[in-house]
Amino acid sequence: MDRLLVAAFSFPAVVFTFLLVVVAGYWLLVAIGVSTVESVGAADPEAFGLGRVPLSVALSLVTCLAWGISMAGDLLLGSAEPSPLVPGAFVLVVALVIALIGTRFTIPLLNKLLPVRLDLVGTDCVVRTGRVDDHFGAAEATTADGRTVIVQVRQAGARPLRTGARARIQEYDRRGGFFWIAG
Structure with a gap:
């Protein structure tokens, strides 16, 4: 458990840990009715290739995936001696790229689940x-x-x-x- 906390609050995962706290706070506000799912930006979801998926859902998904990937990268690479080929910045970029690609593939599935009014x-x-x-x-x-x-x-x-x-x-x-x- 200590290793998970250290990984969550060390670079590169700390960047996404902070964003994950923001995302959790946002969804808490949505759950208690203070905010709405559509309140993040007035952008057209289709302009970002999101279909009917609100921008808040897509950003939350990117954040969660990037956090998980950066945690895994830190846990896998953190036990080895630091290598000049695999610095934290590299894990940060890889986590973000994989999270964006993963979200891009998940969006069509979410669009099928969202009802048309x-x-x-x-x-x-x-x-x-x-x-x-x-x-x-x-x-x-x-x-x-x-x-x-x-x-x-x-x-x-x-x-x-x-x-x-x-x-x-x-x-x-x-x-x-x-x-x-x-x-």
Whole structure:
């Protein structure tokens, strides 16, 4: 147990240990209702290749994977004499790269698990991105049970909708994974 604590609070794992504490605090706030899953950034998840997975979930996954990999690297390499070929910075970079790759492969699985809110068709929404056009956009809608959700939306037309504009959700595009709206 002592070796695990030493590894967690020594370089390179200490970088991810700090981030893991931040992630745990964030999810605690989400669990008690002070924050929401979508509260991390107003970025469009699709812009990062995340599909419907919120940015907070992806960042949490990267942090957890990187922490685990850096801990394993420290425990495996820490017992040997320090080598100029395997410094802590190398373990840090390798842990981050593997965590990013692992998250990138996990995202499609998570997207399959997330339900599509087809009950939103016919409801009003408020644009939350700088623009909504036929290639980009996100909006906030309220579900039948009163929860607020951020969904990916698109709008066909010449004039893009801007932040704060009200629109109606018309249909869900299964192929694209977004809702069509009209302003």
